[in-house]
Amino acid sequence: MSSAPSDRSTVYPNRKTAVAATALWAVAVGLLAGCESGPAEPNATASGRAKATASSGGCLDALRKAKAAVQAAESTDTTWKGPRSGPGAVPGKTLVYVAQTMTNPGVAGVAKGVEEAAEAIGWNVRVIDGEGTPAGIQAAFSQAVTLKPSGIVIGGFDPRLTSQQAARAEAAGIPLIGWHAVSSPGPSTSPRLFTNVTTKVEDVARISADWVIARSGGDAGVVVFTDDSIPFARNKAELIKRQLAGCPGVKLLAYENIPIPDASQRTPQEISSLLSRFGKKWTHSVAINDLYFADAAPAFRAAGRPGAGPPSNIGAGDGDPSAFQRINSGQYQAATVPEPLTQQGWQIVDEFNRAFAGSPPSGYVAPVHVVTADNSGGGTSWDPEGYREAYEQIWRG
Structure with missing residues (x-):
């Protein structure tokens, strides 16, 4: 947007035209200000923001x-909106969590949630680290199948890397649940997963x-x-x-x-x-x-x-x-944009309980959340309230 001339009387010779031009200028400035509201970048310049605002293709609407x-x-409303009903705890189960790599904080965070929830429901869990390589993940999955657990968690890797091991698990009647295993939440037929736990990518x-x-x-x-x-x-x-x-x-x-x-x-x-x-x-x-x-x-x-x-x-x-x-x-x-990692670990355990009880998956998908210094409250994780109590009440029957 060009700057205003220093002597408007030479451009607008009569008062009516000058008033009209001033009104148009005010509207333009108002539109620009409306696009610039909110946090300002320390390196952004007024001319740069104006240039972006005036660009073609509808950036104003996108903004x-x-x-x-x-x-x-960015809302911090943590009211639990997940399941509140389901089958009571099926006793005596064992899970194996096959991790893509435990150096991935997301994979490790969900593993911690699975362990916590398994203790609450009365099950045993073993974590096997695939160490981030195809060979390591395949070996970890092979070990998991050999252990003959009640269920296996695919923790953060593509099940197609382990198609032979997955086929062995299916043949042995061992249900599989993924975390970030496929692109969408919910059940999967290829590869066969009882459900996949994730936010919507x-x-x-x-x-x-x-x-x-x-x-x-x-x-x-x-x-x-x-x-x-x-x-x-x-x-x-x-x-x-x-x-x-x-x-x-x-x-x-x-x-x-x-x-x-x-x-x-x-x-x-x-x-x-x-x-x-x-x-x-x-x-x-x-x-x-x-x-x-x-x-x-x-x-x-x-x-x-x-x-x-x-x-x-x-x-x-x-x-x-x-x-x-x-x-x-x-x-x-x-x-x-954090995943509620511990909550997803609890969800995985609840989904296995539904599988063992012959019930369908819960269908729950956690909503997205954005954390900044302004809304984190000084915390070190996104851990919504209410899910532990809700799942424990379900499992009590």
Whole structure:
């Protein structure tokens, strides 16, 4: 938007025209102000925000929708909206949790929830670490089947990696429940899962991108970090890219494919390279898992970047304690879209109980939530209230 001339009387020779022009100017300024409401980026300039607002393709509409969605997702209402009825506890069961890698905080957090819930219902649990490699995961799953448990949890990996082991489990009548095993929550026929516990990847991807759009005022240079070896993660990253593209003022600078097991080694090197390539153009980041920012922090610090950004970083899962600590202290992460990891562990145990009792899955899917320093309450996890009591009451029968 061009600046106003210093002598309006030479442009608007009569009062009526001048008043009309002033009114039009006020409307334009009002529209711009409406697009800029909300948190301001420390590196954003007025001219940059105005340029983004005026861009073609409906960024004003995308910005309005993004702000509304983020505001709703930042609500801290923790009223339990999950199941309150189901079969009573089936006694004497044993579960094996096969973990993609226990260095993945999300996988480890859910394992902790499964162990906690199993103790509450009176079952035994064993965790076997696949250590993040196909061979390790296959070996862990083979060991799980050999143990002949009542049920097996697929913790954060693609069951297609273990099709032979899954077939052996099915032949032995051992039900399988996944956590982030396939792209959608609920039952799966290929691979055969009694249910898959996860938030909706579409919702997580959308709100992560919306946070960037809303926080930047529609003017951002973004890097996306993902692990394309995991179909769930690859799908999430593609959905993030698609949502970001809905605002023309938001530019995707780079798409970084870093396998999670390699993140601690590769991420610092990639951060240094990205800072060299993009400099101040890099204003925001979205990662499919918070752990990328744990590994990125030393590189940002070494480069002299402030903890509060730029870039401003959001994790599109899983909301582990270290992510909350970075957010609360303003150190190289501004937000996360956390999974309620402990609650999902309890849900997995309840879903197994339904399977053992011959009942259908509960169908519950946790809603998305955005955590920032403003609404975290100083906590280190997203742990909604009420689910423990609700599940224990169900199991008591």
